[in-house]
Amino acid sequence: MKSTVAAIALAFSVFVGLPTTSSAGSEDIVVEDAWARASIGTNRPGAAYMTVRNTGPDPVTLVGLETPLAMMPDIHETTTDANGVSSMGPVGEITIPAGESVALEPGGMHAMLMRLQIKMVEGETFPLTLNFADGGTLTVDVPILGIAARGPER
């Protein structure tokens, strides 16, 4: 009985002590090739792209985004039907299976940066925080490329 209490206390202390990581997998997330296009002013939404890779043994769920750049960042997806009609809508949560990756790329999913607070200037970077279902977070610096950029700089 005592050992159970001790175990719970230990587990709790670990949880409280490490609020930005956890044992449920998000620490195994790696973000690669992040990039965004410069914006014109702040009254139109921006978009950011990246590859989110899960190097761990458990599935990890991405539940939201945060950035000082935009009041309403959200993951949206463009879909194109058989007639070539494209439309866009929010995706909700994204579960990345163990050992796999999810690409946020033009014409697919993107981090839609709505209600921009700051103009996205070519050559600058901005922090984008990914929030995961296990409470873990990961902040990446996203380089801003030119408005006519076609992909990440390598």
Added chain:
Amino acid sequence: MRLSVFQKVLWGLVAIAIVGFVWLQVSTKGEQRTGEPAFRADFELTDHQGMVQTDEDFAGRWMLVFFGFANCPDVCPTTLAEVAAVMDALGSDATQVQPLFISIDPERDTPEQLAEFVPAFEANIIGLTGTPDQIKRTSESFRVYFEKIEEAASPDGYTMGHSSQLFLFDPQGGYVGAWTYGTPAEEIVADLKARMSL
């Protein structure tokens, strides 16, 4: 040799198939011979500098036409970036090609809004917009589809769904063909150069 009813029916079907095949071959060749395009570019809109432009203003040049909206953060800048790469790769041939970006969001896309957006791609793209009625007529003549989608999570509470192909018209305004969204610029350039040298 006597054929059963079933065999007769089968041979009858074979005959119909042969006649149908020959007819298709002949009719396809007929289309090629006349060389008439499926339709011609037809519009009267206002460009991003506030000037009225019609299809006739672009006669003598190839037209690369894309439909979209300035608030579109993904498909539209991605395609215009590809168009910019195409224009760059065309080099001196670029003077024979006019890229056009036609708005299907006339509520938001005033000429002033387009003036902020299209020149940023530095590819001589002309942005065109108009009244909702002009845009509707343009979409009908180009046979493109667009719709307003109410979406609470989007800016102003809506987004647009729209045909996302890049259309090519010849110097007489005749429809040549379309590339589906996501076709790399290199492929478009190769295709375009081949058609321009015909």
